[in-house]
Amino acid sequence: MKIAILAGDGIGPEIVAQAVRVLQALRSDGLKFELEPGLLGGCAVEAAGEPFPEVTRKLVADADAVLLGAVGGPQYDALPRRQRPEQGLLSIRRMLNLFANLRPAILHPELANASTLKPEVVAGLDILIVRELTGDIYFGEPRGIERRDGQRVGYNTMIYSEAEIRRIAHVAFQAARKRNRRLCSVDKMNVLECTQLWRDVVTETAKEYPDVELSHMLVDNAAMQLVRNPRQFDVVVTGNMFGDILSDEASMLTGSIGMLPSASLDDRSKGLYEPIHGSAPDIAGKDVANPLATILSAAMMLRYTFDEEAAAVRIESAVKKVLAGGYRTRDIYEPGTKKVGTAAMGDAVLANI
Numbered sequence: 001m002k003i004a005i006l007a008g009d010g011i012g013p014e015i016v017a018q019a020v021r022v023l024q025a026l027r028s029d030g031l032k033f034e035l036e037p038g039l040l041g042g043c044a045v046e047a048a049g050e051p052f053p054e055v056t057r058k059l060v061a062d063a064d065a066v067l068l069g070a071v072g073g074p075q076y077d078a079l080p081r082r083q084r085p086e087q088g089l090l091s092i093r094r095m096l097n098l099f100a101n102l103r104p105a106i107l108h109p110e111l112a113n114a115s116t117l118k119p120e121v122v123a124g125l126d127i128l129i130v131r132e133l134t135g136d137i138y139f140g141e142p143r144g145i146e147r148r149d150g151q152r153v154g155y156n157t158m159i160y161s162e163a164e165i166r167r168i169a170h171v172a173f174q175a176a177r178k179r180n181r182r183l184c185s186v187d188k189m190n191v192l193e194c195t196q197l198w199r200d201v202v203t204e205t206a207k208e209y210p211d212v213e214l215s216h217m218l219v220d221n222a223a224m225q226l227v228r229n230p231r232q233f234d235v236v237v238t239g240n241m242f243g244d245i246l247s248d249e250a251s252m253l254t255g256s257i258g259m260l261p262s263a264s265l266d267d268r269s270k271g272l273y274e275p276i277h278g279s280a281p282d283i284a285g286k287d288v289a290n291p292l293a294t295i296l297s298a299a300m301m302l303r304y305t306f307d308e309e310a311a312a313v314r315i316e317s318a319v320k321k322v323l324a325g326g327y328r329t330r331d332i333y334e335p336g337t338k339k340v341g342t343a344a345m346g347d348a349v350l351a352n353i
């Protein structure tokens with residue numbers, strides 16, 4: 001088993017270093033994998049003239065999983081589009097055909113005050129949003145801006161094939177099996193034919209998962225229910241555009257961008273794991289960034305690519321203990337807790353592994 005480590009730019013190297021220490025600790029405890037570093041994003045442009053150089057491409061092709069920090073920064077804004085750091089990330093997604101994006105939104109009880117909602121509404125919140133990532137209105141043809149009858153008209157096409165819906169539905173049902181066996185599929189079938197097909201195919205797929213309870217919800221209602229009573233959800237599956245919006249909405253319920261991991265998977269569970277936040281150039285190199293989102297992304301890697309549930313839970317439990325012990329990086333600090341830097345937060349997690 002091989003893990004490509006692409007730390008990237010900004011705070012990427014600092015936060016990834018802490019996740020690597022955690023993985024190394026588990027390896028010395030018997031888990032078998034190799035960690036191979038590579039360049040992606042702005043650092044790759046500086047070293048090799050392009051954001052996704054050939055050596056990185058080979059590394060990613062040979063790896064079973066990729067652990068990514070973040071790419072980008074203001075110093076790269078003037079580069080031509082094909083040299084922008086973000087192009088490197090888009091190229092990996094395309095190359096690996098990562099069609100399933102998994103974003104947990106978990107509110108750790110110790111951080112309840114950080115939520116935008118009242119503590120009694122969000123206490124114990126633990127949702128997994130499964131977003132389709134390679135289809136929908138973002139990629140559908142035809143698309144464009146044209147002149148018609150003397151004015152400009154813009155248009156995009158929402159399109160999903162049955163096969164695309166079925167494969168994301170399988171990912172969601174399987175994730176639900178690893179959790180509380182409840183899946184809510186979100187669509188807009190009352191006005192969009194494309195999402196009527198979505199609902200039909202998800203319903204057909206459910207026959208293979210009689211142990212998972214399936215429900216359906218219209219997206220406008222889902223957006224409302226997420227802030228009214230978010231704990232009614234376990235796993236949510238939806239298309240690319242609705243998932244884009246709902247996953248950002250859900251992440252705010254937990255209040256802390258520095259805490260949330262993500263996974264992007266292909267159909268054989270080869271995956272890219274990264275925190276949902278960006279490269280945070282404003283705090284790079286200051287040892288204040290929160291490494292927990294990246295450490296929790298490594299836990300998702302062990303769960304989804306390597307099927308090492310016990311090791312994933314070990315990391316997640318260590319993070320819970322560290323929070324219960326009062327350790328906080330600056331972004332989640334409150335009076336009465338212990339403020340620590342990036343590396344010291346890594347130390348605290350390691351001490352609990």
Ligand code: ATP
Nearest residue numbers: 072257258277278279280281282283289290291331
């Ligand atoms: P991108 O376009 O790459 O998503 P962005 O500019 O939207 O980047 P981030 O880089 O995620 O946003 O930063 C948003 C804010 O959150 C910044 O103020 C940043 O310092 C803060 N932030 C992001 N990640 C962390 C972290 N791990 N720990 C602490 N603060 C963070």
Ligand code: MG
Nearest residue numbers: 276277278279
């Ligand atoms: Mg952003």
